[in-house]
Amino acid sequence: MSELGRLEDLPLEYRQDLTANNLVALWPNLRAALPYAIPTRKTKPTLWRYADVRPRLLRAGELTPIEKAERRVLVLANPGLGLDNMQATPSIYLGLQLILPRETAPNHRHSPSAVRFVVEGEGGFTMVEGERLPMEPGDLILTPAGLWHEHGHTGAGPVIWLDALDLPMVYGLEASYCTEGAPQVQRNQPDGSQTRYRRAGLVPYRSLSTPREKYPLLRFPWREVRAALGDLAQVVNIGDLVQLAYVNPQTGEECMPILGFSAIMLRPGETVAPVKRSASCVFHVIEGEGDVEIDGTSLRFAQNDTIAAPTHAKIRIANSSSKSPAYLFQIDDAPMQRKLGFYEEFG
Numbered sequence: 001m002s003e004l005g006r007l008e009d010l011p012l013e014y015r016q017d018l019t020a021n022n023l024v025a026l027w028p029n030l031r032a033a034l035p036y037a038i039p040t041r042k043t044k045p046t047l048w049r050y051a052d053v054r055p056r057l058l059r060a061g062e063l064t065p066i067e068k069a070e071r072r073v074l075v076l077a078n079p080g081l082g083l084d085n086m087q088a089t090p091s092i093y094l095g096l097q098l099i100l101p102r103e104t105a106p107n108h109r110h111s112p113s114a115v116r117f118v119v120e121g122e123g124g125f126t127m128v129e130g131e132r133l134p135m136e137p138g139d140l141i142l143t144p145a146g147l148w149h150e151h152g153h154t155g156a157g158p159v160i161w162l163d164a165l166d167l168p169m170v171y172g173l174e175a176s177y178c179t180e181g182a183p184q185v186q187r188n189q190p191d192g193s194q195t196r197y198r199r200a201g202l203v204p205y206r207s208l209s210t211p212r213e214k215y216p217l218l219r220f221p222w223r224e225v226r227a228a229l230g231d232l233a234q235v236v237n238i239g240d241l242v243q244l245a246y247v248n249p250q251t252g253e254e255c256m257p258i259l260g261f262s263a264i265m266l267r268p269g270e271t272v273a274p275v276k277r278s279a280s281c282v283f284h285v286i287e288g289e290g291d292v293e294i295d296g297t298s299l300r301f302a303q304n305d306t307i308a309a310p311t312h313a314k315i316r317i318a319n320s321s322s323k324s325p326a327y328l329f330q331i332d333d334a335p336m337q338r339k340l341g342f343y344e345e346f347g
Contacts, residue, residue: 004030043089043280043310044080045294050119050304057098058158066103073097073163078308085168088308089280091333092259093167097151099124099159105151110178112170113256116141117162117284117329118222119304123155128218130187133194135159138222138286140246140261140329144215148181162284162306164331166258194219197249200228212250220246222286226327229265233325241272243330254335266290266319266326273316278344281332283307283317288326290319312346 007015007028018025026033032040057074066072073095077083081090088094093112096119099105107127116126117140124135128149133141143149153159170176189195196204197217207216225244233242242265246255254260260279266272266288283292289302293316294309301307309315319326337343 004028038312041310041312042080043078043308045297045299045310045313046078046080046088046308047292047299047301048076048306049302050306051302053096054160054304057096057160061098061100061158066099066105070108071097071105072099076306076308087168088282088306089310089333091166091169091280091336092282092308092331093163093165094282094306094308094331095163097161097163099151099153101153101156103153104183107148107150107181107183108178109146109148109181111145111175112165112167113145113258114143114163114165115256115259115261115331116143117164119160119162121153121155121157121159123157124151124153124159124161126151127184127186130184131192131218132186132190133219134191135161136222138226138329140220140222140225142215142218142255144256147215148184150184162329164259164261164282166256166333166336169258169336191219193217194221198224200249203249207250215248215255217249217255225263229263229327230325233265233267238267238270239272241274242267256335257339258333258336260330260332260335262330262332264317264328264330266317266328268324269319269322271316271318273314276312276314276346277332277334278311278342278346279332279334279337280311280313281309281330283309284329284331286327286329288319288321288324290317290321290326292317 004027060072075086076088076094077086078088081087118135118137120137126133126141126149128143129147228244229242236242244263246261248255285301285303285305287303292299292307295313334343
């Protein structure tokens with residue numbers, strides 16, 4: 001393998017001439033752009049402890065009224081990527097959002113796609129294109145690109161959820177923007193999509209002869225996902241991953257175009273080693289506690305903590321309880337990588 005020429009090997013006047021003409025010599029920079037064997041990664045294995053974030057988020061509720069915030073969010077920023085860039089991984093934006101009783105986060109739509117994973121509280125709701133979706137802990141709610149959505153709270157106490165967006169990619173393409181809108185008028189079918197697509201393998205008969213909807217199902221209730229994981233665990237060998245993907249019920253494909261979402265169950269005392277993949281990912285702890293090792297970095301997690309892992313990471317996850325299962329919500333960029341043609345699994 002021959003050694004590439006260095007920039008310093010070129011005459012100073014030639015380098016200056018290239019710079020003056022907005023040109024860059026590739027060969028001295030080739031290995032930085034195309035390293036051998038594994039990508040250059042700035043993303044650090046990072047854990048955000050909910051016990052640390054929650055009081056600071058509640059303090060934000062005291063300091064900033066919703067009218068001044070529009071969306072009251074603390075962003076989970078990976079230190080390896082620079083806090084100002086607001087990235088958990090190069091493709092995943094994460095934030096914990098707070099809404100208080102009788103508040104409304106106003107109606108808008110935007111070019112990035114988003115999901116809401118409910119962490120705590122009762123009485124919150126998201127309205128998407130006139131469909132009112134209740135927000136219960138563990139629920140996944142979709143707010144895809146270009147769809148009107150707003151949030152409200154009719155209960156007591158704080159409601160907090162995890163936002164996950166493909167914002168880094170959309171922003172990097174200089175395509176990120178938002179449009180304000182008037183408050184939505186609720187349709188007479190609250191949570192209608194979840195009712196129509198309540199059971200796997202069953203779809204409304206009319207959907208067989210009508211054009212497929214892009215986002216037919218907007219809310220995935222945790223109580224049903226949790227039960228399905230329990231059933232699946234009975235037919236999966238110990239040590240093999242018990243994992244369910246959130247998909248479009250009409251097509252079986254990932255429910256969103258850029259980011260993928262799935263739920264994982266770790267049985268009592270179980271340790272799993274997911275296959276090494278080219279995708280970056282995030283784990284949010286729904287229930288339980290344990291340990292995760294990412295490329296040799298060990299992190300101890302508890303309920304509602306959030307963990308980021310870089311691309312091509314070697315991961316091991318252990319449930320520290322010998323009596324109770326642990327449940328994780330996973331976000332990754334595998335759908336985008338599949339579409340772009342470079343998704344890989346190793347080993």
